Amino acid sequence: MTADKEKRRAISRDAARRRRRVESEVFEDLSRLLPLQPSVRAHLDKPSVIRLTLSYIRMHTLLTGDTRTRAEASHKVKCGRVMNGGEERGECDGGREEGEKGTEEVEASEETNLYLRILEGFLIVLSTEGDMIYLSDNVSKYMGLTQNELMGHNIFEFTHPCDHEEIRNNLRLTAEDVCCGAKRDFVMRIKSALTHRGRSANLKSATWKVLHCQGRAKVCVAPSSVSCLLLTCQPLPLSHTLLSANTFTSQHSMDMRITFCDQRMNLLLGFSTEELLGRSIYDLCHTLDINNLTKNHLNLCIKSQSVSAQYRMLVRGGGYVWVETHSAVIPSVRPSKSRPGAHQPLCILCVTYVLSGVEEPCLQLSVDQIVHT
Amino acid sequence: MSAGGSDGTADRQTDLAAEEEGPNQAGSSLLAVDLPRKRKGDVEERSGTHVQHSVDFQLDDDLCGSEEDDQQVKIKCFREPHRQIEKRRRDKMNNLIDELAAMIPACLPMARKLDKLTVLRKAVQHLKVLKVDTSSAFTNGIHKPSILPQDDLRHLLLRAADGFLLIVSCDRAKVLFISESVSKILNFNRFELTGQSMFDFIHPKDINKVKEQLSSSESPRQRLMDAATGVQVQLDAPLKPPHLSTGARRSFLCRMKHSRLAGKQEDQPLLPCPPKKKEAYRYCTLHCTGYMRSWPSSQLDSEGDAEKETSNLTCLVTVCRLLTHVPDQPPKGVSIKPSEFVTRCAIDGKFTFVEQQATTVIGYLPQEVLGTSCYEYFHQDDLRHLAEKHRQVLRSKEKIETQCYKFKTKYGSYVSLQSQWFSFTNPWTKEVEFIVSSNRVVSRGPTHTKEEEMGDSKELQEDTKQLPIIPGLSSGVGTMIYAGSIGTRIANELLDSYRMNSSPSSGASSPFGPAQEKGPLVSPQTSNSASSREEAAGSSSGSRSDSRTAADAGSATSERSGEPSQLDLDSVVVPGLSSFSSDEAAMAVIMSLLETETNMGQSGNFENLHWPF
Numbered sequence: 001m002t003a004d005k006e007k008r009r010a011i012s013r014d015a016a017r018r019r020r021r022v023e024s025e026v027f028e029d030l031s032r033l034l035p036l037q038p039s040v041r042a043h044l045d046k047p048s049v050i051r052l053t054l055s056y057i058r059m060h061t062l063l064t065g066d067t068r069t070r071a072e073a074s075h076k077v078k079c080g081r082v083m084n085g086g087e088e089r090g091e092c093d094g095g096r097e098e099g100e101k102g103t104e105e106v107e108a109s110e111e112t113n114l115y116l117r118i119l120e121g122f123l124i125v126l127s128t129e130g131d132m133i134y135l136s137d138n139v140s141k142y143m144g145l146t147q148n149e150l151m152g153h154n155i156f157e158f159t160h161p162c163d164h165e166e167i168r169n170n171l172r173l174t175a176e177d178v179c180c181g182a183k184r185d186f187v188m189r190i191k192s193a194l195t196h197r198g199r200s201a202n203l204k205s206a207t208w209k210v211l212h213c214q215g216r217a218k219v220c221v222a223p224s225s226v227s228c229l230l231l232t233c234q235p236l237p238l239s240h241t242l243l244s245a246n247t248f249t250s251q252h253s254m255d256m257r258i259t260f261c262d263q264r265m266n267l268l269l270g271f272s273t274e275e276l277l278g279r280s281i282y283d284l285c286h287t288l289d290i291n292n293l294t295k296n297h298l299n300l301c302i303k304s305q306s307v308s309a310q311y312r313m314l315v316r317g318g319g320y321v322w323v324e325t326h327s328a329v330i331p332s333v334r335p336s337k338s339r340p341g342a343h344q345p346l347c348i349l350c351v352t353y354v355l356s357g358v359e360e361p362c363l364q365l366s367v368d369q370i371v372h373t
Numbered sequence: 374m375s376a377g378g379s380d381g382t383a384d385r386q387t388d389l390a391a392e393e394e395g396p397n398q399a400g401s402s403l404l405a406v407d408l409p410r411k412r413k414g415d416v417e418e419r420s421g422t423h424v425q426h427s428v429d430f431q432l433d434d435d436l437c438g439s440e441e442d443d444q445q446v447k448i449k450c451f452r453e454p455h456r457q458i459e460k461r462r463r464d465k466m467n468n469l470i471d472e473l474a475a476m477i478p479a480c481l482p483m484a485r486k487l488d489k490l491t492v493l494r495k496a497v498q499h500l501k502v503l504k505v506d507t508s509s510a511f512t513n514g515i516h517k518p519s520i521l522p523q524d525d526l527r528h529l530l531l532r533a534a535d536g537f538l539l540i541v542s543c544d545r546a547k548v549l550f551i552s553e554s555v556s557k558i559l560n561f562n563r564f565e566l567t568g569q570s571m572f573d574f575i576h577p578k579d580i581n582k583v584k585e586q587l588s589s590s591e592s593p594r595q596r597l598m599d600a601a602t603g604v605q606v607q608l609d610a611p612l613k614p615p616h617l618s619t620g621a622r623r624s625f626l627c628r629m630k631h632s633r634l635a636g637k638q639e640d641q642p643l644l645p646c647p648p649k650k651k652e653a654y655r656y657c658t659l660h661c662t663g664y665m666r667s668w669p670s671s672q673l674d675s676e677g678d679a680e681k682e683t684s685n686l687t688c689l690v691t692v693c694r695l696l697t698h699v700p701d702q703p704p705k706g707v708s709i710k711p712s713e714f715v716t717r718c719a720i721d722g723k724f725t726f727v728e729q730q731a732t733t734v735i736g737y738l739p740q741e742v743l744g745t746s747c748y749e750y751f752h753q754d755d756l757r758h759l760a761e762k763h764r765q766v767l768r769s770k771e772k773i774e775t776q777c778y779k780f781k782t783k784y785g786s787y788v789s790l791q792s793q794w795f796s797f798t799n800p801w802t803k804e805v806e807f808i809v810s811s812n813r814v815v816s817r818g819p820t821h822t823k824e825e826e827m828g829d830s831k832e833l834q835e836d837t838k839q840l841p842i843i844p845g846l847s848s849g850v851g852t853m854i855y856a857g858s859i860g861t862r863i864a865n866e867l868l869d870s871y872r873m874n875s876s877p878s879s880g881a882s883s884p885f886g887p888a889q890e891k892g893p894l895v896s897p898q899t900s901n902s903a904s905s906r907e908e909a910a911g912s913s914s915g916s917r918s919d920s921r922t923a924a925d926a927g928s929a930t931s932e933r934s935g936e937p938s939q940l941d942l943d944s945v946v947v948p949g950l951s952s953f954s955s956d957e958a959a960m961a962v963i964m965s966l967l968e969t970e971t972n973m974g975q976s977g978n979f980e981n982l983h984w985p986f
Contacts, residue, residue, distance in 0.1 A: 019490075026493040033500040050469040053496055057476045060503055063525050108524040111552055114538055115530050118663050118692045123530055136526060215533035230533035246586075246625070255801040280806060282797065287717045287726050287809055290797055297800045310626070310660065310696065322626055355626045355660065357582045366717075366726040367743040 040148055051152030058133045059125070062218070062228060112136075121211075121234035128171050128227050130155045142235050143209070144193030160189035160208055162302065173217055173227055182217035184229060187299045187306055192235075209235050210305040236305050236326055246355075252348040254329075256281045256297055259347065268354050270316030275368070284368070286312035286320055296327065300348060304329045310355060314368060319361035325352040531557075536694035539571075539661070543587045543687045546571040558695060559657070560632040576628035576656050586625050587689055621665040623689060626696065628656040663691030712814035717807055720767060720796075720867060722747045722860025725807060734790075734814055736783030746860045752779035752787055760859050766794045767805055767867045777815045789815045805867065 031041050031049045034056060044052070116122065116138055123136040131154050137147040143158075156164055170184050192209035193202065215231035248264035257280045266272060269284075276284075285293060289311035299306035305328045312320040327350040467489075474480040474492045477499045487495075531537070531554040538552040547570055551563050559566075561574075572580050667687055712734060717726035723746050727739035735742070735750075742750075751759055755778035766773040772795045779787035792812040796805045 023490060023493070026490065026497065029497045030493060030500070033497065047466060047469055050466075050473055053500065054469070054472055054476060057473075057499070057503070059525075061476075063528070108527045111538060112527045112530060114690060115527070115534065115692060118538075118690060119530075119534060123526070123533060125529065134529075136530075216535065218532065230529055232530070232533050255799050280799070282799070282806055283725070287715050287728070290809065294797075294800055301801060324624065353622075353624045355624055360729075363729050364738075364740045364743070365728065366739075367724070 036148070044148075048148070048152075052148065055133050055151045058127070062125070062133070119232050119234060121232050124155075124213075124231050124233055126155060126171060126229040126231065128173060128229075130167065130171055133228060142192065142194070142233075143190065144206075155190075158191045160303075163188040170213075171229060173219055182219065183214075184216060184231060185212075185214045185309065187212050187303055189303055190233075210303050212236050212307050236307055236328075247351060247353050250350045250352065252281065252350065254301070254346055254348060256293075256348065265352075268321065269313060271368070275316075279368075283366075284314055286314065286365070288312075296325070300327050300329055312359075313352075314366050315358050315361070316368070317361070318364045319358045320363075320365070321354050321358055322356040323352050323354050325350050327351075534692060534694060536659075536692045538691075539663075539693050540688050540690050541571050541587065543665070543689060546583070546587060549686075549688060558659075558693075559629055561630075574630040576630075579627045582625065583627055586623050622662070623665065623691065624660070624662045626658055626660055628658050629693070631655045631657045658696040659693040660696050661691040661693045663689055666690050714812055716747075716810045716812060718747055718810065718860075719807055719864070720805055721864035722763065722808075731812075734782075734788060734812075735780060741783070748859045750781045752781070755779060756859065760863060762794065763808075763860065763863050764866070766796050766808055767863070769796070770798070771795070791815045804871065 027046050027049055030053055031044055034041070034049070034052055036044075036052070116136060122139040122142055123134075124132060124139075125134040127133055131152065132150055133152070135147050135150050139150060140146045143150075150158075155167065159167060166186060167188055170186055173182065176182070188211055189208040190211050191206040193206045194209075211233045212235075213231045213233045215229060217227070217229050219227050245264075246268070248268055249262050250258055250265055251260035253259050257278055258276050259278075261273060261276050265276065269276075282290060282293060292309050292311050296306045296308040306326075308325045308327070310322050310324050313323050314320050327348055329346055330349050331346060470489050470492050471486075473496055474487060477492070477495050479495045479499065480487055480492060531552070535558075537555040537558055538550065539548065539555075540550040541548050548567050551566050553563050555561060555563050555566065559574075566574065571583065575583060665687060666689075714728040714730040714734060715726075716724055716728065716731065719725050723744060724742050725744075727742055729739065731742075732738055748756065748759075755776075758776055759778060762773050762775050772793050775792045775794065777789050777791045780790045782788055790812050792810045794808055794810050796808050798804060799806050
């Protein structure tokens, strides 16, 4: 009896081994077809191969669907030629031949690198369920995890639980998005496996990094295509900011009242320090920008860092300037001789970029601007 | 060890046996198990297999200390979770296979579910059909292969960023490079613009500003600021001139010409008229952000500007994006309705902000009304209902609509207005800071005649003795004083209510608001807001408190009928945060700080920071 059983077991073991071998071969074939570096390919396990294959197929569907619609739209008046891959190219330089595709790749890659450097972030393509279909490969610089480790996984695995609701809201596509070009702009916290020296550490000892995500939702009605979110994610802030002549820093208590301002703030806004201390930033901005500032304030309180959209700050004597503020909540300092005052546990530090000149300088909008003669 | 019954694990056995254990690298919410560091491609899956096969290795106790307890438990009863781990792994694999099948066209029409091998084979075929380009990446060795061809990546980036890349030289603002996406935004072909001077296509009024941004007249000292600590450091002797150092950021707004092509379908059919002056162009506002950079001129300057060939070209590398963040900004060329304007008042009704359009309606210039109480302009008949609305808005988070009322213009006549008020509450202190009013002119009925208007103002002048009785306020002396004092009294009511609120139970109060269900206003909280307002800013933020009385809860609308007019910490779903006391709330913020990057640079000792301001 047992010999028979043994024999059957042996047969089934062999069959299983054969099956596994065949399966492994298919996996090998699959991974060879993916555009990966050999060193990366060698270390992929099976689920990862499937993950990356999925990502590839989804991205392909996304892009071909997109180029088809772009080709149909008649934006271009000049000689637009639909080349292979569907990309509209070939302005007056006579179009490109196959052989030049290589150069164009290089050019595209340089341009992309420049973009990513200026934007100081990485690109992420999210499905409506939150799957990270694609990430640009510089993500490792900001998160300590490589593109291949992240692609195909779900963003909710890497983001702060308190931000999930907001992320979900942003992933959701509304009717308005379909017709009016869906913009997205929000702040979220993501795990970063970078140490402060810039090396990759374990994800277990990951810290939270605050990301500013901007982009748009791409809505696809066609069933074969995939609706998704295209976002550039920018960590904020840098620990060192180079300040130019048009930036100033200010320190605020948690309710956004100014507790300290630097000289440039006086220069750029025209108010003296005495006039500014104790004033709430909400008083000093244009009324119509209040919602924007409130959102910024909330993000700050909850996520400890934020960047405002552009808003207007009133200038003494009349008019306003457009500014953008990067803020962070920091543990406060003990009062010293140069800074007497009560000790607060927390305060807000803002770096504000002045984006425009003084607009409408003759317009006195607020009680602060009245020049008393 | 199992006899390789489950898929794929047998392959791994030998591999794993050879590997050493390394530091932890758990990918996600799965078991916190040590994973060999080498395998970066498969973050999650390792956990399952590792535990299964690592019985022999775990006894070496080569693990991170914090996991020891868990590991001991696992060793003892590894047979228990083993099955579950295996099942979980199998499920995950099956899910992936299903997802894959859903994406492959060849697999879709199948009635019954395909087996794993078939799906994989079809996936291989599909990738072949897609002609995945794996070879070209290796031809020149310059760039590494990526999942996406670079061109597609660039395209995606542009879709997301909605902008174009612009590189201009700093000396003459010559456009050295502009990316293709400019055609989508400005409707110019990139080659029309390359080589031109940027000043030719920005708004004339912005030229000076842009010149300033391009100039190298930077302050001689470079300032660095550590955003984590707020410490500013001045570099006394920069190694190279600041304007040449990579990374000097620039961020500014400017208006650029926006060409309207005659052939565009979506435009209204306009007769193409030749632009006579620069003003005939449409401009759109762009936000340009970027860096100053030194660039070897040979690479980019294809124009062959022989005489100006320097070895180092300084230029500004920017991304220009359409300014979309300002919802209130009307596109240029669209006239703002002259009959609407926004004002802002302190809680006692004194104007602190008046939009310029107001002048066309009320006759006064903003500076003439700023600082005066709005009650001075309200008609007597409306005082009562407006005072009531005033009271209401201070206690509600909703937008309050007033009825039509008469507002005295500069010339003595009255104009009919209707307004929407809402009170702005500071998200941190939860105190009302001011009231924003969005006002519009209501045209009176066709029966209205000039005489009626004249009649109204006459009435006012005569009728100073009959003052309406407003509950809660005693009548004052004189119309003006009375009118002004209404606002002040209402404001004082609010401040008193802040002061008087006390809830014996909750000693500390939370800047995040007490725990509450959506709808009714909150329960009373201890408050010392009125006095703390007068203190210097910078008093302990932890003791700022909430301030809505139970009485107010009754009067204000209990259900959120419309959308809340202002974002609020309470309306942002933050699990658990709303039930914190102020100390806890402050602690929560501190904790999130400690968790974030900004504190990476900290030595941990906050006491010794100095402010060199």
